[in-house]
Amino acid sequence: MSALSPAKPKSTVPSTPSLPACGHKPRAYTGPSAEEVLATRKQFLNPGIFLYYKKPLMLVEGHMQYVWDETGKRYLDGLGGIVTISVGHCHPHVIEAARKQNELLQHSTTIYLHPNIAEYAQKLASKMPGDLKVCYFVNSGSEANDLALLMARAYTGNYDVIALRNAYHGGNAGTMGVTAHGTWKFNVPHSFGVHHAVVPDPYRGPYGRNDSEAGKKYAADVKQLIDFATSGQVAGFVAESIQGVGGVVVFPDGYLKHVYEHVRAAGGVCIADEVQSGFGRTGTHFWGFETQGVIPDIVTMAKGIGNGCPLAAVVTTPQIASVLTKRIHFNTFGGNPVVSAMGKAVLEVIEREKLQENSLKVGGYILAGLEKLKSKYNLIGDVRGRGLMLGIELVKDRTTKEPAKAECAAVLEAARDMGLLLGKGGLQGSIIRFAPPMCINKADADFMLEVFDRAFAAL
Ligand SMILES: Cc1ncc(COP(=O)(O)O)c(C=O)c1O
Numbered sequence: 020m021s022a023l024s025p026a027k028p029k030s031t032v033p034s035t036p037s038l039p040a041c042g043h044k045p046r047a048y049t050g051p052s053a054e055e056v057l058a059t060r061k062q063f064l065n066p067g068i069f070l071y072y073k074k075p076l077m078l079v080e081g082h083m084q085y086v087w088d089e090t091g092k093r094y095l096d097g098l099g100g101i102v103t104i105s106v107g108h109c110h111p112h113v114i115e116a117a118r119k120q121n122e123l124l125q126h127s128t129t130i131y132l133h134p135n136i137a138e139y140a141q142k143l144a145s146k147m148p149g150d151l152k153v154c155y156f157v158n159s160g161s162e163a164n165d166l167a168l169l170m171a172r173a174y175t176g177n178y179d180v181i182a183l184r185n186a187y188h189g190g191n192a193g194t195m196g197v198t199a200h201g202t203w204k205f206n207v208p209h210s211f212g213v214h215h216a217v218v219p220d221p222y223r224g225p226y227g228r229n230d231s232e233a234g235k236k237y238a239a240d241v242k243q244l245i246d247f248a249t250s251g252q253v254a255g256f257v258a259e260s261i262q263g264v265g266g267v268v269v270f271p272d273g274y275l276k277h278v279y280e281h282v283r284a285a286g287g288v289c290i291a292d293e294v295q296s297g298f299g300r301t302g303t304h305f306w307g308f309e310t311q312g313v314i315p316d317i318v319t320m321a322k323g324i325g326n327g328c329p330l331a332a333v334v335t336t337p338q339i340a341s342v343l344t345k346r347i348h349f350n351t352f353g354g355n356p357v358v359s360a361m362g363k364a365v366l367e368v369i370e371r372e373k374l375q376e377n378s379l380k381v382g383g384y385i386l387a388g389l390e391k392l393k394s395k396y397n398l399i400g401d402v403r404g405r406g407l408m409l410g411i412e413l414v415k416d417r418t419t420k421e422p423a424k425a426e427c428a429a430v431l432e433a434a435r436d437m438g439l440l441l442g443k444g445g446l447q448g449s450i451i452r453f454a455p456p457m458c459i460n461k462a463d464a465d466f467m468l469e470v471f472d473r474a475f476a477a478l
Pocket of ligand 1: 187188190
């Protein structure tokens with residue numbers, strides 16, 4: 020059944036479409052039950068972590084775009100481990116690179132020479148435009164953004180930073196300040212010198228998609244913040260190239276170009292957070308910022324960079340990097356031989372398997388299918404995204420745009436039952452997020468569209 024099929028009669032239990040065929044046979048699972056794991060987790064793990072789904076899902080195996088639970092049930096991984104599985108679960112080339120290096124030398128640090136980190140940095144730099152040629156390796160996106168903020172402040176000698184509302188840049192002390200979702204902000208002192216500009220959201224903001232000047236108009240708010248809230252001199256500006264956690268908010272054309280002009284005129288540098296939008300996921304470009312026609316001064320990366328290993332990076336210009344030589348900058352695990360081998364293998368797979376091109380093709384196909392679903396279900400207020408970074412914003416009413424939080428959770432539950440894992444985003448958790456491994460194909464896309472159709476019809 021296609022996304023255009025007539026609406027089905029209401030039913031609380033949607034029938035199940037078939038997942039595309041898969042040759043991988045999962046191993047028999049012999050570990051503790053999901054109930055036992057849940058009990059152990061409740062007793063010994065941080066109580067702040069949360070689970071998706073009423074009946075928690077336990078995943079024990081993965082192969083490319085699919086994952087299996089302990090019962091052997093297969094799922095299409097539509098969220099890719101929160102936008103982290105870029106080239107496919109346990110991709111053989113990445114696993115082989117890790118295996119080979121693990122057998123030789125698991126760890127050494129940058130106080131010794133090792134070919135992997137050097138070769139990997141060279142390869143990563145070759146993917147960057149302009150003068151962005153100096154790599155720093157760390158272990159997480161939060162660390163990468165923290166380092167980028169330090170660089171901006173050290174290089175410019177200024178302190179104030181402009182970030183965007185609805186942004187997520189991490190959860191450590193520094194990045195909690197630039198993150199702008201109350202849900203992640205603890206009631207402790209943070210955000211010194213950080214000013215949050217209006218989010219350029221074409222769906223909810225004052226300037227919509229039909230306003231060709233929207234980018235320039237939203238950027239004017241950054242200029243106002245600089246003029247009203249700072250000395251006129253800023254350290255920099257940081258933004259995700261497409262907001263991920265905030266619900267796949269794609270900025271209007273020209274937004275970053277105008278913002279970068281305002282920020283640079285105030286002495287600041289421009290930081291692009293490519294933790295979710297990088298590595299070909301947007302389809303048309305390797306980096307999300309390229310879709311806006313800008314070249315940042317500092318780029319941060321994590322998640323998809325390592326396809327699941329703890330690898331993250333900051334890439335900047337030699338000029339900015341030279342400032343950090345005034346003190347020692349060191350990171351014990353950053354770019355160790357194993358993660359460097361894996362990061363290099365990820366880049367090789369993206370190139371060899373043309374995954375950026377695949378993101379464009381399959382992502383475009385899904386987006387077209389979602390548009391058709393939007394014309395069928397009033398609950399869908401907006402569909403958006405680029406390549407394989409897509410979002411569906413659910414609203415109770417298309418005029419008031421009241422977020423449909425419970426309905427979003429219900430769609431996620433129904434999709435899980437049918438074998439599709441999805442994410443949710445936005446401050447209210449009312450936006451379905453879809454960011455699968457970039458190796459998914461048209462059959463997966465058809466399956467996904469059918470799952471959506473059935474899940475929406477059952478609401
Ligand atoms: C855009 C963005 N930046 C930074 C981070 C923080 O990354 P990490 O969780 O690896 O610290 C995230 C995590 O979701 C993210 O989505």
